[in-house]
Amino acid sequence: MSVRLRFAPSPTGLPHVGNIRTAIFNWLFARNQGGAFILRIEDTDRDRYSPEALKALFDGLKWLGLDWDEGPQAGGDYAPYFQSQRIEIYHHYAQKLVEEGWAYYCDCTEERLRQLREAQKDDSREAGYDRHCRGRGIVGNPIDTDKVIRFKVPLSGTTRINDYLRGTIEFDNTLLDDFVLVKSDGFPTYHLANIVDDHLMKITHVMRGDEWISSSAKHILLYQALGQKPPMFVHLPIILGPDKSKLSKRHGATSILDYKSMGYLPEVMFNFLALLGWSPKDDREIMTRDELIESFNLEGINQSASVFDMTKLNWMNGEYIRALPVDRLAREILPFLIRQGFIDEHYRPYSQEYIREVTRLMQERIKTLADLQEECPYFFNEPVEYDEKGTQKHFLKEGTESLLELITGRLEELSDFSGSPIEEVIRYTAEELGIGAGKIIHPLRLAISGMTKGPGLFELMVTLGKDTVVRRLKKARERIPDLMAKYKAYN
RNA sequence: GUCCCCAUCGACUAGCGGUUAGGUCACGGGCCUUUCAAGCCCGUAGCAGGGGUUCAAAUCCCCUUGGGGACACCA
Numbered sequence: 001m002s003v004r005l006r007f008a009p010s011p012t013g014l015p016h017v018g019n020i021r022t023a024i025f026n027w028l029f030a031r032n033q034g035g036a037f038i039l040r041i042e043d044t045d046r047d048r049y050s051p052e053a054l055k056a057l058f059d060g061l062k063w064l065g066l067d068w069d070e071g072p073q074a075g076g077d078y079a080p081y082f083q084s085q086r087i088e089i090y091h092h093y094a095q096k097l098v099e100e101g102w103a104y105y106c107d108c109t110e111e112r113l114r115q116l117r118e119a120q121k122d123d124s125r126e127a128g129y130d131r132h133c134r135g136r137g138i139v140g141n142p143i144d145t146d147k148v149i150r151f152k153v154p155l156s157g158t159t160r161i162n163d164y165l166r167g168t169i170e171f172d173n174t175l176l177d178d179f180v181l182v183k184s185d186g187f188p189t190y191h192l193a194n195i196v197d198d199h200l201m202k203i204t205h206v207m208r209g210d211e212w213i214s215s216s217a218k219h220i221l222l223y224q225a226l227g228q229k230p231p232m233f234v235h236l237p238i239i240l241g242p243d244k245s246k247l248s249k250r251h252g253a254t255s256i257l258d259y260k261s262m263g264y265l266p267e268v269m270f271n272f273l274a275l276l277g278w279s280p281k282d283d284r285e286i287m288t289r290d291e292l293i294e295s296f297n298l299e300g301i302n303q304s305a306s307v308f309d310m311t312k313l314n315w316m317n318g319e320y321i322r323a324l325p326v327d328r329l330a331r332e333i334l335p336f337l338i339r340q341g342f343i344d345e346h347y348r349p350y351s352q353e354y355i356r357e358v359t360r361l362m363q364e365r366i367k368t369l370a371d372l373q374e375e376c377p378y379f380f381n382e383p384v385e386y387d388e389k390g391t392q393k394h395f396l397k398e399g400t401e402s403l404l405e406l407i408t409g410r411l412e413e414l415s416d417f418s419g420s421p422i423e424e425v426i427r428y429t430a431e432e433l434g435i436g437a438g439k440i441i442h443p444l445r446l447a448i449s450g451m452t453k454g455p456g457l458f459e460l461m462v463t464l465g466k467d468t469v470v471r472r473l474k475k476a477r478e479r480i481p482d483l484m485a486k487y488k489a490y491n
Numbered sequence: 492g493u494c495c496c497c498a499u500c501g502a503c504u505a506g507c508g509g510u511u512a513g514g515u516c517a518c519g520g521g522c523c524u525u526u527c528a529a530g531c532c533c534g535u536a537g538c539a540g541g542g543g544u545u546c547a548a549a550u551c552c553c554c555u556u557g558g559g560g561a562c563a564c565c566a
Contacts, residue, residue, distance in 0.1 A: 010566050045565055110564080117563090127493075127562065148564055166496070175494060175562090183564040190566045214495055214561040237497075237559095244558065272503095275515095279504055283514045302504080305559065309502050312516040322529075364529045375527090390526090426525090441525040453527030 003035030003204045008194070010042040011054035014255035017308065018209065018239045018247055020060060021273045025236060026207050027066045028274060028296040039071030040197060043084045044187045060256040063266050065289065078201045083193050090188035091142035093196050093226065094149045094181050102225040103181055105140040105147045106133035128177025142182050149182040151222065159217040164234040165303050171217035179218055191215065195222045198231060207234040234298060237277055237305040247308055263336060263368030268317045277302045286319055318367045330359040333369050340373045342380040357463045361455035376454060379464070382472065383450025390452040391483055394443040401480050404447060407440060408473040417466040419458045447476030
């Protein structure tokens with residue numbers, strides 16, 4: 001029998017990288033085994049439901065290339081895949097459980113439950129529902145808004161869950177309270193809906209976050225009551241922030257779409273997340289989607305939580321960026337340049353060719369698609385200020401003005417403003433003046449870009465073009481007296 | 492507080508009784524070089540502690556400690 005895996009998010013917030021990692025593992029295992037990957041939307045919490053979250057979820061999955069064989073938009077033999085559209089199914093099972101004595105109606109008010117909790121807080125003894133209605137024989141209907149249906153947890157004994165990674169885990173039944181199956185709004189809780197659907201949809205492996213371990217005893221009990229065989233559980237270790245607590249909003253970006261807008265490539269997020277908590281057991285780090293599918297297995301999943309390391313993510317993104325064909329990279333960078341206001345949709349005021357050149361020059365110098373703004377604004381804007389350290393080092397020497405003037409004049413006369421003639425002019429001048437070429441190159445770079453780092457100067461000049469270069473050189477020369485005065489005053 | 496899970500360099504990890512404890516990121520040094528990157532070379536750095544079992548323990552067992560998670564009419 002082939003495996004059937006599901007990813008069952010609830011659309012209550014933006015898709016968290018932790019959940020996405022879970023989706024990736026499920027997807028990878030399904031693809032590795034030639035099984036099915038099912039997307040099921042657990043939208044039974046009508047208070048927290050958010051259409052934006054649902055859209056973001058689809059966007060995120062599609063961005064990463066996590067296609068589903070069954071689910072919303074795809075359909076499938078077990079449709080519908082929105083739990084909110086399966087209410088009657090849950091009611092049927094809930095009613096059956098009540099009739100068979102596994103569950104009961106409860107009409108305790110919120111107020112009573114609140115007081116109960118209050119009293120238990122001081123007492124510090126058993127927590128949870130006190131089973132007030134367990135023996136009252138209340139008759140009802142799942143749609144009744146003044147009642148809930150609770151599961152009748154055995155008063156003694158232990159429940160064992162079998163986890164693929166951790167073996168058998170035991171829970172004392174006395175620790176469990178009579179949890180709610182159907183809420184007073186008629187919607188099922190996660191516990192009921194999840195078990196019913198996993199059974200009906202013939203899910204073979206439940207791969208989900210670690211945080212579910214403690215509830216899984218309830219799930220086993222439900223499977224038993226329903227006379228069903230539980231699937232294989234694979235509880236995945238959670239993802240931590242740098243401070244080792246569960247990765248959350250306060251650690252910064254947590255939505256997969258945040259990473260998209262920060263300039264990370266989808267294949268990087270996929271590769272990186274796949275390696276967070278799973279290892280191919282060899283030394284590979286950069287792995288293609290196909291390699292990941294081919295290598296993925298349950299044995300490689302780690303048992304301990306792992307820290308989401310942005311530094312390594314940056315490295316990996318850089319690796320992928322460098323490996324990309326220039327044209328593809330330029331295309332990926334485009335939306336970022338537009339967003340940053342450097343160009344419009346038609347490359348104006350520049351050209352596709354210009355953007356391609358900038359991309360080519362910057363390819364090995366950026367870590368994210370958004371880095372151009374920081375790394376090389378001079379390709380799009382005139383430098384308004386000059387790097388401070390650079391200024392002190394390269395602009396304040398006697399003779400810098402005349403040097404710039406000399407070079408500017410010679411460059412202006414060049415009819416062929418390309419790499420080697422430019423280099424020739426500079427090297428010749430250096431020789432003529434009896435100085436190292438660096439003595440000319442550094443001040444020139446600063447004058448042209450305002451920065452002390454960047455692509456090779458000659459390439460940079462060619463890309464910017466003669467007019468721009470000459471204009472910036474003249475402007476820099478004019479400003480040097482001011483700069484000298486300013487820095488002299490400080491020193 | 493109760494229950495549960497986890498424990499190898501700062502981070503991600505390999506190791507599944509016998510290894511000089513390996514790789515990657517980061518960090519430090521060097522090479523290359525017009526700067527910054529990239530690339531290449533080298534290096535610093537780890538089995539939480541204590542008991543067992545065994546000829547032999549990072550690997551198996553127990554305890555301690557530490558970290559994390561769960562304790563809803565949320566998932």
